[in-house]
Amino acid sequence: MSQSPHQQSETQSTTHTRPKPLLEIRELGKAYRRYPNELMRVASWFSAIKPLEETWILRDVNFDIAQGEAVGIVGQNGAGKSTLLKMITGTLRPTEGYIRTHGRVAAILELGMGFNGELTGRQNVLHSAGLMGFTHAQIDDAMEDIEAFAEIGDYFDQPMRVYSSGMQMRVAFSVATAFRPEVLIVDEALSVGDAYFQHKSFDRIREFQRQGTSLLIVSHDKAAIQSLCDRAILLDQGRVLEDGLPQDIMDYYNAIIAQKENAKVEITPLDSGQIQTRSGSGEASVKQISLHATNGNALDVVDVGQPVELRIEVAIHADLPELVAGYKLKDRVGQDVFGTNTWHTHQVERQLNAGETLTYCLRFNANLGPGSYSVSLSLHRSDTHLTHNYQWIDHALVFQMVNMEKDFFLGTSWVMPTIQCERKTAKSSAPNESV
Structure with a gap:
């Protein structure tokens, strides 16, 4: 043919x-x-x-x-x-x-x-x-x-x-x-x-x-x-x-979808070679994001299992009926590791005025595997009919996980079990007597 x-x-x-x-x-x-x-x-x-x-x-x-x-x-x-x-x-x-x-x-x-x-x-x-x-x-x-x-x-x-x-x-x-x-x-x-x-x-x-x-x-x-x-x-x-x-590309794709809701989209190359995508109406924005140890010191390298605090400062630029703040942890290839927002934790802020500033403190144990991780942030309004995007930022923060004290393990999550093994010795049976 x-x-x-x-x-x-x-x-x-x-x-x-x-x-x-x-x-x-x-x-x-x-x-x-x-x-x-x-x-x-x-x-x-x-x-x-x-x-x-x-x-x-x-x-x-x-x-x-x-x-x-x-x-x-x-x-x-x-x-x-x-x-x-x-x-x-x-x-x-x-x-x-x-x-x-x-x-x-x-x-x-x-x-x-x-x-x-x-x-x-x-x-x-x-x-x-x-x-x-x-x-x-x-x-x-x-x-x-x-x-x-x-x-x-x-x-x-x-x-x-x-x-x-x-x-x-x-x-x-x-x-x-x-x-x-x-x-x-x-x-x-x-x-x-x-x-x-x-x-x-x-x-x-x-x-x-x-x-x-x-x-x-x-x-x-x-x-x-x-x-x-x-x-x-x-x-x-x-x-x-x-x-x-x-x-x-997936971050850019999500931003294009947001753009159809009259959201602004900004694409910024990072020093790491990755692309940071920002999108949203701009009615609220992230002023600062940082990761800290329990003593307040800023971190960019975190030990497996270490208690940390993620601080997010948000500026309000217009009167808003409500604000939902969310974050997502991703591994080095962009796979979601964990994410939640204040809608799911029942902590929605309501009736905000232009000029206000909000500071969120998220405390958790970094039970993550060694490697590079990034934080994505979202600010939006949610109700039963619509999710309005004020701002979405990919790669808002990047940090490195290292294993300095724990036993070796694989994967993106540290969920070390307690291992118990019960060992029994096989009993030998006596041979049958001849009649």
């Missing part, structure tokens, strides 16, 4: 000193055009005929994915994420630009796409894997592993129309990953599965990454993006708005 010039696959070795990306996207765009009639549409394939209407879904998209790299695609509904994936997999033709893939691409897009409800799971595996280019002998060799990984029991030989959405996802993932691809594309489908299978799927994805597979994942799950991906790309209205570290 010949390939279109927009979708090329190259597996030959290269003499370049820098490894060739497994996926190259250049000046990619997709438009839907409306013509007066079908004849004019056909004629537009051979000559420049102006359409009645032209709607661009994607425009001027450029990025590469290297071998073994994991890239997340994030953006609001309508940003063009699904259209991008369909063009990469070849189910949609780009209007402009090109895509080059170097190796085999496997994709898990729309749940159950390509499955026939009247066929059994086994028959659908034969059909789907055949469309992926594998021979009947190759599929037969892999069938036992596919069935075992899906773990749907006797349903594997029943019509797929009786499957739940989670069972369909299990079969779809199992067949898509039965043979390690060079590029694996995963849409939101994994969010349908149960927690057990999600963990199992992510373990397989990580194993593929260790073997050199590149990953392209679309998800609104912040934890999945930050735990799996090396970088993330933010799409907005069909264009690449930002490409960077996952935690920075």
